[in-house]
Amino acid sequence: MYKSGSRKPLAALLLLxxxxxxxxxxxxxxxxxxxxxxxGADLSDVRTSxxxxxxxxxxxxxxxxxxxxDITVDGLLLSSKAEIRSQGRIQxxxxxxxxxxxxxxxxxxxxNITPLFNCTNNGLAHRILVTxxxxxxxxxxxxxxxxxxxSHVSQRFTQQLNGLYNGDSVSQIPLSLINxxxxxxxxxxxxxxxxxxxxxxxxxxxxxVVFGFIKDISLFEQVxxxxxxxxxxxxxxxxxxxxxVYVLDTxxxxxxxxxxxxxxxxxxxxxNDSVDTNNSLLWRSDFGRMVLNTVHAAIxxxxxxxxxxxxxxxxxxxxxxxxxxxxxxxxxxxAGDKFSLVKQRxxxxxxxxxxxxxxxSNTLTLEVYEVADEVSLLKAQSGSNSVHIGDFVTxxxxxxxxxxxx
Numbered sequence: 001m002y003k004s005g006s007r008k009p010l011a012a013l014l015l016l017x018x019x020x021x022x023x024x025x026x027x028x029x030x031x032x033x034x035x036x037x038x039x040g041a042d043l044s045d046v047r048t049s050x051x052x053x054x055x056x057x058x059x060x061x062x063x064x065x066x067x068x069x070d071i072t073v074d075g076l077l078l079s080s081k082a083e084i085r086s087q088g089r090i091q092x093x094x095x096x097x098x099x100x101x102x103x104x105x106x107x108x109x110x111x112n113i114t115p116l117f118n119c120t121n122n123g124l125a126h127r128i129l130v131t132x133x134x135x136x137x138x139x140x141x142x143x144x145x146x147x148x149x150x151s152h153v154s155q156r157f158t159q160q161l162n163g164l165y166n167g168d169s170v171s172q173i174p175l176s177l178i179n180x181x182x183x184x185x186x187x188x189x190x191x192x193x194x195x196x197x198x199x200x201x202x203x204x205x206x207x208x209v210v211f212g213f214i215k216d217i218s219l220f221e222q223v224x225x226x227x228x229x230x231x232x233x234x235x236x237x238x239x240x241x242x243x244x245v246y247v248l249d250t251x252x253x254x255x256x257x258x259x260x261x262x263x264x265x266x267x268x269x270x271x272n273d274s275v276d277t278n279n280s281l282l283w284r285s286d287f288g289r290m291v292l293n294t295v296h297a298a299i300x301x302x303x304x305x306x307x308x309x310x311x312x313x314x315x316x317x318x319x320x321x322x323x324x325x326x327x328x329x330x331x332x333x334x335a336g337d338k339f340s341l342v343k344q345r346x347x348x349x350x351x352x353x354x355x356x357x358x359x360x361s362n363t364l365t366l367e368v369y370e371v372a373d374e375v376s377l378l379k380a381q382s383g384s385n386s387v388h389i390g391d392f393v394t395x396x397x398x399x400x401x402x403x404x405x406x
Contacts, residue, residue, distance in 0.1 A: 030113055033109075034050045034106070130154055133150045134150050210247050214243050216240045219267055313327035325376050339394060366381070
């Protein structure tokens with residue numbers, strides 16, 4: 001595989017290629033199987049039911065009492081991968097095989113089952129920033145002229161995140177945090193990571209940053225053996241798609257998610273064709289659908305990783321009458337919501353370095369009394385003189401919204 005890369009602005013950003021191997025929520029892959037008779041029914045309907053039953057079979061084997069009726073398979077079912085949602089436990093499904101013999105359809109699936117989250121979501125929308133996903137080997141883009149492919153992958157990440165979160169809380173910037181030449185060997189100190197997070201937080205205001213790079217879009221030929229004496233071997237041109245994905249919490253100055261995704265699919269275009277990445281012809285092809293499915297798989301995992309993450313806001317202004325924070329209606333705040341103060345402190349360790357951390361002040365409760373789209377005002381009270389611009393606050397209690405009432 002070719003190794004190359006382009007220089008990006010802000011040398012500090014280029015250091016963010018130390019990838020701390022973050023352990024994600026404990027999950028297990030379990031295989032499930034189901035066989036159903038067609039009995040004159042529509043194949044697509046039987047296929048959906050067989051997949052649901054196979055997923056339920058895997059869930060049962062893992063000790064989860066989830067029935068086929070609890071499982072919804074979405075529109076990605078047409079591809080080799082399917083995404084389902086079921087009470088937050090089943091994160092992703094891969095269809096291993098589908099066999100039709102003697103009017104019987106047998107489906108085998110691999111199911112990623114994550115334990116139920118042992119936390120309470122505070123109901124606030126996560127503020128997410130998506131950066132560019134550069135190609136580590138731009139030479140691979142020559143076939144099809146896919147030099148803007150990374151930008152389109154970034155757009156797809158943004159679009160799919162918008163489908164999960166409030167669109168006002170997800171934004172995208174045309175900047176890459178990855179230096180393709182050093183990602184394998186660079187390391188990032190706590191000081192560097194804190195400086196990086198401080199820059200991103202102050203410049204763009206988002207707590208979580210989704211970034212990464214595309215490691216492989218190379219082509220290869222796949223030879224299929226003849227199935228009878230009257231057929232000859234066939235050769236299909238296929239293309240890889242491997243993407244590395246990270247999520248940085250800029251408030252904690254910590255990488256909270258790190259995973260790599262690989263898929264491959266038929267490349268239906270000639271090697272001499274120039275493919276328009278803005279044209280739906282690409283995204284409706286086997287390769288395009290595979291890319292969208294792979295991005296969707298990453299989004300599913302990111303969403304799971306963020307479930308238990310604390311939402312923070314930053315103090316941006318102080319007066320004798322109020323304390324202003326950078327969180328508002330777009331994130332779900334209403335008057336009456338209460339926050340606790342959080343201080344970021346750098347403490348000495350046994351070594352020479354100092355470790356920074358966020359520490360809550362449970363003695364001071366701040367209540368929202370006025371809310372705008374992206375900012376809110378908290379009542380100043382006794383003890384508020386301990387609050388400074390740049391401090392953090394985190395939800396203590398949230399008022400019940402009308403739509404939350406039974």
